Amino acid sequence: EAQVTQNPRYLITVTGKKLTVTCSQNMNHEYMSWYRQDPGLGLRQIYYSMNVEVTDKGDVPEGYKVSRKEKRNFPLILESPSPNQTSLYFCASSLTGYFHTEAFFGQGTRLTVV
Amino acid sequence: TQLLEQSPQFLSIQEGENLTVYCNSSSVFSSLQWYRQEPGEGPVLLVTVVTGGEVKKLKRLTFQFGDARKDSSLHITAAQPGDTGLYLCAQSTHNNAGNMLTFGGGTRLMVKP
Numbered sequence: 004e005a006q007v008t009q010n011p012r013y014l015i016t017v018t019g020k021k022l023t024v025t026c027s028q029n030m031n032h033e034y035m036s037w038y039r040q041d042p043g044l045g046l047r048q049i050y051y052s053m054n055v056e057v058t059d060k061g062d063v064p065e066g067y068k069v070s071r072k073e074k075r076n077f078p079l080i081l082e083s084p085s086p087n088q089t090s091l092y093f094c095a096s097s098l099t100g101y102f103h104t105e106a107f108f109g110q111g112t113r114l115t116v117v
Numbered sequence: 118t119q120l121l122e123q124s125p126q127f128l129s130i131q132e133g134e135n136l137t138v139y140c141n142s143s144s145v146f147s148s149l150q151w152y153r154q155e156p157g158e159g160p161v162l163l164v165t166v167v168t169g170g171e172v173k174k175l176k177r178l179t180f181q182f183g184d185a186r187k188d189s190s191l192h193i194t195a196a197q198p199g200d201t202g203l204y205l206c207a208q209s210t211h212n213n214a215g216n217m218l219t220f221g222g223g224t225r226l227m228v229k230p
Contacts, residue, residue, distance in 0.1 A: 044222065046160070046220040093159050095159070105162045106150075106162065111157070
């Protein structure tokens, strides 16, 4: 089954403790991205990757890192999480990074930083 | 980044009613996508509109792209409880580094039986 898989689905952590949220897709998509979703603010793009070893900042990259060493994986790293990073996070992939291509989303990771 | 404004933010209606939600921008879209998100899930693509004035239908959902490609609407006929969810419009912007997908704030629809 074609899908985008994120882990974990839920995570509660403490301020400053490094964490990684994994994202994997099995559709051989070139383009992958991370979003955070907050009430009233919709989905905001954190980072995106056009292909392996090609990443760039989205609208809200501060406090996050990403890497794209393999085509299928695009982990999101929070080196020193803070409470303002409490949010619902989505990973998405598309066949390409060009216009009109459909984005397929994972089921989300609900992160709470205390 | 181009701002997408969706209205209304919230909509609560009875089963069988019709409704329209809007997505507007001050700039021209190259294309626009509509997604629907159910609780506990990620957004799922409903449609992509590309040409100014384009109308697309998906069962009881009708999507329209404005002639000037600066606005879009989603009309639902005879809404059903299964239509409940968050409706998001999104557009792609391209720069030298690649492509970004920008979402509007969404319209949260509740259809009561």
